[in-house]
Amino acid sequence: MFLNFNKIWRNEKSREILIQVIVLIGLGWFIAWLAGNVAGNFERLGKDLSYEFLGIPAGYDINQYLIPYNNRDTHLRAAIVGLLNTGLVAIFGIIIATIFGLFLGVLRLSKNWLASKIAYWYVEFTRNVPILLHILLWHGIIINTLPHPKRAIDFGEMAFLTNRGFYLPKPITESGIEIIYLFTIIGIIFSVVFYKYTKKLQENTGKQLPVFWINLSVLILLPVIAFFLSGMPVSLSIPALKGFNFRGGFHLSPELIALTFALAIYTAAFIAEIVRAGILAIDKGQREAAESIGLKQNRVMSLIILPQARRVIIPPLTSQYLNLTKNSSLAIAIGYMDLVATLGGISLNQTGREMETMVLVLLIYLSVSLSISSFMNWYNHKVKLVDR
Amino acid sequence: MEIDNKKYPPGSYPDLPPPPGTIGVIGWLKNNLFSSINNSLLTIISIYLVYLLVDGAINWFVLDAVFDANDKPSCRKIGDGACWAVITRRVDQFIYGFYPHLERWRVDLTFVMLFIAAAPLLYPELVLRKYLLWFSGIYPFIAFILIKGGFFGLELIDTNLFGGAMLTLIIGVTSIACSLPLGIVLALGRQSNLRLVKVLSVCFIEFMRGVPLITLLFVASTMLNYFLPPGTNFNLLVRVIIMMTFFSAAYIAEVIRGGIQAIPKGQYEAADAIGLTYWQTTRFITLPQALKISIPGIVNTFIGLYKDTTLVVIIGLLDPLGIGRAALADTKWNGLSTETYLFVALIFFISCFAMSRYSLWLEKKLSTDHK
Numbered sequence: 001m002f003l004n005f006n007k008i009w010r011n012e013k014s015r016e017i018l019i020q021v022i023v024l025i026g027l028g029w030f031i032a033w034l035a036g037n038v039a040g041n042f043e044r045l046g047k048d049l050s051y052e053f054l055g056i057p058a059g060y061d062i063n064q065y066l067i068p069y070n071n072r073d074t075h076l077r078a079a080i081v082g083l084l085n086t087g088l089v090a091i092f093g094i095i096i097a098t099i100f101g102l103f104l105g106v107l108r109l110s111k112n113w114l115a116s117k118i119a120y121w122y123v124e125f126t127r128n129v130p131i132l133l134h135i136l137l138w139h140g141i142i143i144n145t146l147p148h149p150k151r152a153i154d155f156g157e158m159a160f161l162t163n164r165g166f167y168l169p170k171p172i173t174e175s176g177i178e179i180i181y182l183f184t185i186i187g188i189i190f191s192v193v194f195y196k197y198t199k200k201l202q203e204n205t206g207k208q209l210p211v212f213w214i215n216l217s218v219l220i221l222l223p224v225i226a227f228f229l230s231g232m233p234v235s236l237s238i239p240a241l242k243g244f245n246f247r248g249g250f251h252l253s254p255e256l257i258a259l260t261f262a263l264a265i266y267t268a269a270f271i272a273e274i275v276r277a278g279i280l281a282i283d284k285g286q287r288e289a290a291e292s293i294g295l296k297q298n299r300v301m302s303l304i305i306l307p308q309a310r311r312v313i314i315p316p317l318t319s320q321y322l323n324l325t326k327n328s329s330l331a332i333a334i335g336y337m338d339l340v341a342t343l344g345g346i347s348l349n350q351t352g353r354e355m356e357t358m359v360l361v362l363l364i365y366l367s368v369s370l371s372i373s374s375f376m377n378w379y380n381h382k383v384k385l386v387d388r
Numbered sequence: 389m390e391i392d393n394k395k396y397p398p399g400s401y402p403d404l405p406p407p408p409g410t411i412g413v414i415g416w417l418k419n420n421l422f423s424s425i426n427n428s429l430l431t432i433i434s435i436y437l438v439y440l441l442v443d444g445a446i447n448w449f450v451l452d453a454v455f456d457a458n459d460k461p462s463c464r465k466i467g468d469g470a471c472w473a474v475i476t477r478r479v480d481q482f483i484y485g486f487y488p489h490l491e492r493w494r495v496d497l498t499f500v501m502l503f504i505a506a507a508p509l510l511y512p513e514l515v516l517r518k519y520l521l522w523f524s525g526i527y528p529f530i531a532f533i534l535i536k537g538g539f540f541g542l543e544l545i546d547t548n549l550f551g552g553a554m555l556t557l558i559i560g561v562t563s564i565a566c567s568l569p570l571g572i573v574l575a576l577g578r579q580s581n582l583r584l585v586k587v588l589s590v591c592f593i594e595f596m597r598g599v600p601l602i603t604l605l606f607v608a609s610t611m612l613n614y615f616l617p618p619g620t621n622f623n624l625l626v627r628v629i630i631m632m633t634f635f636s637a638a639y640i641a642e643v644i645r646g647g648i649q650a651i652p653k654g655q656y657e658a659a660d661a662i663g664l665t666y667w668q669t670t671r672f673i674t675l676p677q678a679l680k681i682s683i684p685g686i687v688n689t690f691i692g693l694y695k696d697t698t699l700v701v702i703i704g705l706l707d708p709l710g711i712g713r714a715a716l717a718d719t720k721w722n723g724l725s726t727e728t729y730l731f732v733a734l735i736f737f738i739s740c741f742a743m744s745r746y747s748l749w750l751e752k753k754l755s756t757d758h759k
Contacts, residue, residue, distance in 0.1 A: 140725025
C-alpha cells in the first residue's frame with residue numbers, strides 16, 4: 001500500500017489527479033456541510049426557500065422611478081425600479097466622470113505649472129477620501145446649506161436649486177413629435193454615411209472635407225427644421241413655486257444629485273490618472289515624428305497620440321466604470337432607492353427572506369460585472385499589439 | 389544675430405551667459421506660467437480661483453470658526469464659520485468609540501506597539517530588523533489580548549464598545565494582514581496546472597470582484613448565520629473582518645497574478661533545468677520577483693481596503709464616520725454635516741496620502757532597473 005502510494009506520488013500525472021480528487025472530496029464535503037446547515041437553520045426557523053414574495057405587493061413608496069410605480073406594485077417591480085435607478089446613476093455618473101476626468105488628465109500634463117499642480121492636488125485630495133464620505137458630504141451640503149424652496153437659487157426663472165433638489169424645465173411632447181424623431185434619425189444616418197464617404201475620399205484622393213462641422217450642423221439643423229415644420233409640438237413645463245414646494249417641471253432629488261455628483265468627481269480623479277498614464281506611455285519619438293512631418297498640434301493628438309493611448313487607457317477605464325457602478329450601491333446610506341436599497345433593503349426587511357433577496361442582488365451585480373469584463377477581454381484581445 | 393567674425397574668429401567664440409529672461413525666477417515664470425497668451429490667461433484664471441478658494445477656506449475653517457460651544461445655535465451666535473464644537477466635544481469618541489475610560493491605556497499601548505511591529509516590515513534597512521520581526525510575528529496575539537482582554541486579569545471588553553479610529557485600525561490592519569497570504573494562495577491557484585484548483589480560484593476571485601462590498605457586508609450581517617451550524621452566533625465584527633479579508637484578497641490575487649505573469653518564461657525554464665520542485669520554484673523564483681513587481685498595486689489595494697472600512701457604518705458599526713453620524717443625529721448638533729464629514733475626510737486623507745507616498749518611496753527603492 002505504502003509503496004503503491006509512493007509510486008503514484010512520484011508520477012506527475014497521477015499526482016495531479018490525486019490532488020484534484022482530494023480537493024474535490026474536500027469541496028464536496030464543504031458544500032454538503034453548508035447545505036446541511038442551511039437546511040437545519042431553515043427547519044429550526046420554520047422557513048422555506050421560495051421566491052413567491054416577488055409576486056406580492058411591496059407596500060412601500062419609492063420617490064424616484066423611471067417606470068410607473070406605486071406601493072401596490074409587486075416586490076419584483078420595486079426591484080426593477082431599483083435596478084433602473086442604479087442604471088440611471090451609473091450612466092450619468094460615467095458620462096460626467098469621463099468628461100471631467102479627461103479634462104483633469106490633460107490639465108495634469110499641461111505645460112502650465114500652476115494648472116498642473118491644481119489638477120494634481122485635486123486628484124490627491126479626491127481619491128484619498130473614501131467614496132462614502134464624498135456621497136454623505138455632498139448630500140449634507142445640499143440638504144443643510146442650500147436655501148429652502150421659498151428662497152431658491154434660480155437660473156433665469158427656468159431652473160431652481162433648493163435643498164429639496166434641482167428643478168428643471170421639462171419638455172412636453174404633443175402630437176407631431178414623430179416628425180422630429182424621424183428627421184433626427186435621418187440626420188444620424190446621413191452623418192454616418194457621410195463620414196464613411198469622406199474617409200474613403202481621403203484614402204483615394206487625399207482630399208479632406210470639413211466632416212465634423214458639416215455633420216454637426218446637419219445633426220442640429222434637421223431636428224430644428226422639423227420642429228418648425230411640424231408646428232412646434234414641444235412645449236416646456238416650467239417649475240413654479242406653489243405653497244411650500246415647486247410643482248411641474250423635472251425634479252432631480254437631492255439624493256440623485258449628491259450620489260451622481262460624488263461618484264462622478266471621485267471616479268474622475270482615477271480617470272485623470274489613467275488618461276495621464278496612457279498619454280505618457282506613448283513613446284516620445286511618435287510625437288516628434290508627427291511634428292517633424294508637419295502635423296498641427298491637434299492633429300498630432302487626434303491622429304497619433306490618442307489612437308495609441310486608447311489601447312492603454314480603455315482596460316483600466318472600463319474597470320473604473322465598473323467600480324462606479326458597484327459604488328452606486330452606497331446609495332443606501334443617503335436613502336436613494338437603488339437595487340440594494342429596494343430588493344436588498346426594504347424588501348428584505350419586510351419579507352424576512354434574507355437568503356432569497358441577497359442571492360438575487362448578488363447574482364444581478366455579478367452578471368453585470370461579468371458581462372462587462374468579458375466584453376473588456378474581447379476588446380483587449382482585439383486591439384492588442386501583435387507581437388512578432 | 390550677426391556675429392562679428394573679425395572680433396571672434398571661427399572656433400574661438402567666448403562662452404556667453406544664457407540670454408536674460410531664460411534663467412532664474414523670471415525665466416522659470418516665463419517658461420512655466422506665461423509661455424503663450426493662452427497659458428498666461430490660464431495662469432491668471434488659476435491664480436484667481438486659488439485665491440478665492442484659499443481665502444474662503446481660511447475664513448471658514450479657522451478665522452470665523454468656533455471651536456467650543458454647547459450646541460449649534462450658540463455656535464452660530466459666536467461666529468459664522470465652521471462649528472468645530474461638534475468634533476471637539478467628542479474627540480475621545482472619535483478615537484476610542486465607547487471603550488471604557490479606565491481601560492483606554494490598553495488601546496494606546498497597542499497603538500504604540502503597532503509602530504514597533506510595523507517598522508521592520510516597512511523599512512527593509514532597519515537596525516536589529518531580525519529581532520524586531522519576531523515581535524511583529526507575535527504582535528497580533530498581544531494586540532488581541534490587550535484590546536479584547538479576558539487574560540492576565542485584564543477586563544473583558546465587549547466588541548460593541550469598539551469604535552472610532554480604533555475600530556478602523558482594527559478592521560483595516562487585521563484584514564490587510566490576513567488578505568495578503570490568502571491573496572498569494574489565490575494567485576498561485578489561478579496560475580496552477582491543476583484544473584480544479586484553477587477553476588475554484590477563478591470562481592472565488594471573480595465572484596468577490598464582481599459584487600459591491602456593501603452587498604458582501606449585508607451577507608455577513610444577515611445571511612451568514614444560515615451557513616453555520618444551528619445555534620452558532622459569532623461576533624459581527626469578526627464576520628465583517630472575514631468578508632473584508634475575502635474581498636481584498638481577491639483584488640490582491642489579481643495584482644500578484646499580474647506580477648507572476650510579468651516574470652520572463654526563462655526564469656521558470658531555468659528553475660526546471662536545475663531541478664527545483666514546484667514549491668521551491670515558487671518560494672525562490674516566482675514569489676520574490678512577482679511580489680516586488682506588485683508592491684505598488686498591493687499598497688493601492690490596501691489603501692482601497694482602508695477607505696472601504698467606512699462602509700461598516702451602514703451595517704451599524706461605529707467607526708469615525710459612524711461616531712460622526714451619531715453626533716449629527718443629536719438634536720444639539722443637527723445640520724453640521726459639512727464640519728463632521730470634512731473632519732473625517734481629513735483623517736482619511738492624511739493616512740491614505742501617507743500610505744501612497746510610502747508606496748512611491750518603496751517602488752523607487754526596490755527598482756533595480758538601469759536608468
